Amino acid sequence: MTVQTGIQPISATRRAKDRLVQVLVYLAFALAVIPLVSVLWLVVKNGIGRFDMEFFTHSMRNIGARDAGGGAYHAIIGTLEQVLLASLIAVPIGLLTAVYLVEYGEGGRLSRTISFFVDVMTGVPSVVSGLFVLAFWILVLGMPFSGFAGALALSILMMPVVVRATEEMLRLVPRELREASYALGVPKWRTIVKVVLPTALPGIVTGVMLAVARVAGETAPLLLTVFVTDSINNDPFNGPQMGLPLYVFNQTILPTDVAVARAWTGALTLILIVMLLNLVARLITWWRSPARRR
Amino acid sequence: MRRSAFRRSRGDGPFRFASTGAGVVLLAIMAAIGLFLVVKALPALQANTSHFLTELTWQPNATKPIFGIGALAFGTVLSSLLALLIATPVAVGVALFISHYAPRRLASALGYVVDLLAAVPSVVYGLWGVAFLVPFMLGPSKFLNDYFGWIPLFSGESIVGKSMLTASLVLAIMILPIIAAISREVFLQAPKMQEEAALALGATRWEMIRTAVLPFGRPGVISAAMLGLGRAMGETIAVALIFPATFKISFQILGPYGNSIAANIANGFGEATEVGRGALIASGLVLFLITLLVNMAARFIIARRKEYARAAA
Numbered sequence: 001m002t003v004q005t006g007i008q009p010i011s012a013t014r015r016a017k018d019r020l021v022q023v024l025v026y027l028a029f030a031l032a033v034i035p036l037v038s039v040l041w042l043v044v045k046n047g048i049g050r051f052d053m054e055f056f057t058h059s060m061r062n063i064g065a066r067d068a069g070g071g072a073y074h075a076i077i078g079t080l081e082q083v084l085l086a087s088l089i090a091v092p093i094g095l096l097t098a099v100y101l102v103e104y105g106e107g108g109r110l111s112r113t114i115s116f117f118v119d120v121m122t123g124v125p126s127v128v129s130g131l132f133v134l135a136f137w138i139l140v141l142g143m144p145f146s147g148f149a150g151a152l153a154l155s156i157l158m159m160p161v162v163v164r165a166t167e168e169m170l171r172l173v174p175r176e177l178r179e180a181s182y183a184l185g186v187p188k189w190r191t192i193v194k195v196v197l198p199t200a201l202p203g204i205v206t207g208v209m210l211a212v213a214r215v216a217g218e219t220a221p222l223l224l225t226v227f228v229t230d231s232i233n234n235d236p237f238n239g240p241q242m243g244l245p246l247y248v249f250n251q252t253i254l255p256t257d258v259a260v261a262r263a264w265t266g267a268l269t270l271i272l273i274v275m276l277l278n279l280v281a282r283l284i285t286w287w288r289s290p291a292r293r294r
Numbered sequence: 295m296r297r298s299a300f301r302r303s304r305g306d307g308p309f310r311f312a313s314t315g316a317g318v319v320l321l322a323i324m325a326a327i328g329l330f331l332v333v334k335a336l337p338a339l340q341a342n343t344s345h346f347l348t349e350l351t352w353q354p355n356a357t358k359p360i361f362g363i364g365a366l367a368f369g370t371v372l373s374s375l376l377a378l379l380i381a382t383p384v385a386v387g388v389a390l391f392i393s394h395y396a397p398r399r400l401a402s403a404l405g406y407v408v409d410l411l412a413a414v415p416s417v418v419y420g421l422w423g424v425a426f427l428v429p430f431m432l433g434p435s436k437f438l439n440d441y442f443g444w445i446p447l448f449s450g451e452s453i454v455g456k457s458m459l460t461a462s463l464v465l466a467i468m469i470l471p472i473i474a475a476i477s478r479e480v481f482l483q484a485p486k487m488q489e490e491a492a493l494a495l496g497a498t499r500w501e502m503i504r505t506a507v508l509p510f511g512r513p514g515v516i517s518a519a520m521l522g523l524g525r526a527m528g529e530t531i532a533v534a535l536i537f538p539a540t541f542k543i544s545f546q547i548l549g550p551y552g553n554s555i556a557a558n559i560a561n562g563f564g565e566a567t568e569v570g571r572g573a574l575i576a577s578g579l580v581l582f583l584i585t586l587l588v589n590m591a592a593r594f595i596i597a598r599r600k601e602y603a604r605a606a607a
Binding site: 218253 | 305306308309310312313314315316317318319320321323324326327330331333334383384385386387388390391392395396404406407408410411413414415416417418419420421422424425426467470474496498499500501503521524525527528529530531535556559560563571574575578581582585586588589590592593597
């Protein structure tokens with residue numbers, strides 16, 4: 001006696017199609033991971049050779065393309081100063097813009113315009129921000145090539161990222177917190193400074209660190225604004241500086257093995273810095289996530 | 295009571311002013327970018343002895359400057375479109391994998407792995423491209439030329455590693471994470487009820503995705519692809535290292551041809567004279583306007599649909 005249920009088995013062709021798509025989707029993911037693994041593997045393999053004390057304590061002064069040795073001390077100093085200065089410019093502007101969009105904008109025309117152009121600004125090519133600083137700061141205002149000019153270019157790339165990250169975090173702050181503060185007679189600006197921003201702080205820090213990680217690896221804007229030097233220049237306001245991404249670029253285009261070896265080690269250092277920033281940023285999110293607090 | 299009302303009006307004004315001002319500064323920066331690029335590009339454009347939009351050669355440093363955006367714009371568009379063609383199907387697959395195929399517990403960690411692709415700096419991709427991908431691509435390129443040479447794209451006599459195809463491949467890798475991330479967010483927001491309804495009617499997983507997820511996600515994927523296109527066109531250092539930097543219009547993507555606006559700026563800035571810098575700024579202005587249009591179109595598509603509000607970031 002056979003039991004006839006209403007459910008027919010799935011036909012072979014439909015099942016085959018389903019299987020095929022599943023295989024393709026898994027394959028797509030594998031395809032995406034291959035270049036990541038390849039890049040990381042080659043950077044570690046080729047970069048570890050020159051990952052020594054000299055690399056981190058010496059500049060490239062008096063070291064030609066054919067000479068072994070030399071280091072990226074001047075480039076690391078430059079990158080740290082440029083990124084710090086860029087953050088000092090971009091974070092206040094980005095933070096305040098996000099506060100405007102969430103707390104004061106109230107969906108008006110100005111806030112919608114700003115919000116739209118923040119999105120568009122994330123798409124400004126990095127080389128264009130470098131050209132802008134070159135045209136405005138160096139050619140029109142007559143300022144010298146300097147680390148600060150590079151920081152200006154980087155800050156333009158940072159701003160929209162900081163705005164978006166902060167905005168998202170501010171919107172997550174519950175209305176009730178604000179209303180409780182108002183009910184106690186606290187003015188709006190003090191509510192924002194003392195209640196809203198501290199509540200959103202871990203998320204904002206994460207966003208800022210991701211923005212820093214993004215610009216720390218930018219080469220094109222630096223190429224046009226800080227110029228290039230082989231010597232140590234600790235003053236970001238005067239004279240050409242170096243940046244770690246720029247250092248990698250400059251050593252890559254040299255035709256000698258020792259230079260390319262330096263480029264790989266520079267790339268390894270750069271990736272370590274960027275990945276570390278990313279990792280710490282994610283850890284802060286994870287550590288402060290509501291799911292874990294409970 | 296009165297005291298607190300007084301303090302509110304005193305402190306709130308400046309703070310409101312500062313935050314509004316910051317927003318306006320952002321708008322002003324965008325306007326200033328366009329303005330100052332125009333200001334510095336004009337003198338060079340006036341010194342030009344040819345038509346900027348159609349001329350192919352690029353000799354702005356000569357005593358009689360002659361330069362045009364033609365070949366550079368062509369290379370920018372062709373390499374970006376090729377990159378998009380390679381990256382979009384893979385990115386959609388990755389997005390589906392993370393939103394609908396991967397085990398729930400692993401999904402976010404695997405998504406993070408794909409995001410890491412975006413964290414690798416451009417110059418590192420450039421170094422990797424020159425040192426590894428360029429020699430590696432010689433074999434596959436010869437294969438394509440041998441067996442598919444009858445397709446115009448793969449035709450040509452001299453086959454090299456430093457080609458349009460290799461540059462496009464690097465671009466594809468670099469724009470894959472952004473397309474995948476936005477598509478993933480959009481796919482995750484597909485109405486659960488419709489997905490379950492499809493499954494309840496006996497649909498296989500693929501049929502459910504085809505009928506409930508993809509139609510919902512299509513505009514999101516399109517705008518994600520356009521954002522990727524904008525990224526690819528503006529990408530500089532990686533392709534500056536890979537492009538052979540010629541000024542020639544050729545569809546032979548395996549041959550020693552190819553250049554882009556951004557790559558030309560990076561490669562040409564060092565020896566540029568005053569007119570040369572102006573010419574590079576003029577080309578940057580063109581790049582700025584193209585990416586602006588592409589990005590605005592993409593953002594417009596996302597903004598039009600409220601469901602995507604979260605995916606836009």
